[in-house]
Amino acid sequence: MTKIISLTDxxxxxxxxxxxxxxxxVDQTMINQFADATLDQQFIHTDPERAAKESPFGETIAHGFLTLSLLSAMNYSALPKIREQTMGLNYGFDKIRFGSPVRVGRRVRGRFVLKEARYRGANMLMTSYDVTVEIENERKxxxxxxxxxxxxxDPKDRPEET
Structure with a gap:
C-alpha cells in the first residue's frame, strides 16, 4: 500500500x-524495445552474440538512458503520494553520472533522498531528490x-508558511 502524505509533511x-x-x-526485450524507440541500435545493447565476443562486458548491456528512464517507474513504487497533488512534472536533472553498466538480466532499484523542497508560485512545490539506481549484488x-x-x-491547498 502506497503511503499518502500531505504538503505539510x-x-x-x-x-x-x-x-x-x-x-x-532489465531483460533483452526491454533493451531492444528501448533501442527501437531511441534509434540507438549499438551492438553492445542489441546483439548478444557480437557483444559476447567483442565488448568488454561479455554480454549486452542496457543503455544508460534506459536505466535513467526507469526512475519514473521506481518513483511510483517508492515515493509517498502527496494528497493535494493534482499533477507531477519532471523539471530536470543535475549532475547525472553513469557509474556502472547494467548487464542484461540484472535487477535494479532506486533510492530516493529528499534533498530540497520549496514553493514556487501559488501552486507548485519544487522538489529535488538525490537518486541512486543500484544493481543487485553490485557495489557500484x-x-x-x-x-x-x-x-x-490547487492554490487553496498551499500550507501557510511559518
Missing amino acids: VPALIGQEIGVSDWIT PAVTGTWLTIVQF
Whole structure:
C-alpha cells in the first residue's frame, strides 16, 4: 500500500531517504524495445552474440538512458503520494553520472533522498531528490544524480508558511 502524505509533511522529510523502489529486471526485450524507440541500435545493447565476443562486458548491456528512464517507474513504487497533488512534472536533472553498466538480466532499484523542497508560485512545490539506481549484488551504482520535479496542486491547498 502506497503511503499518502500531505504538503505539510514534506519539510520534515528533507534530508531523509524517503523511498526505495521495487526491483526491476532489465531483460533483452526491454533493451531492444528501448533501442527501437531511441534509434540507438549499438551492438553492445542489441546483439548478444557480437557483444559476447567483442565488448568488454561479455554480454549486452542496457543503455544508460534506459536505466535513467526507469526512475519514473521506481518513483511510483517508492515515493509517498502527496494528497493535494493534482499533477507531477519532471523539471530536470543535475549532475547525472553513469557509474556502472547494467548487464542484461540484472535487477535494479532506486533510492530516493529528499534533498530540497520549496514553493514556487501559488501552486507548485519544487522538489529535488538525490537518486541512486543500484544493481543487485553490485557495489557500484548504475546511476547517481539529482532529480528535480514539480508537484502541482490547487492554490487553496498551499500550507501557510511559518
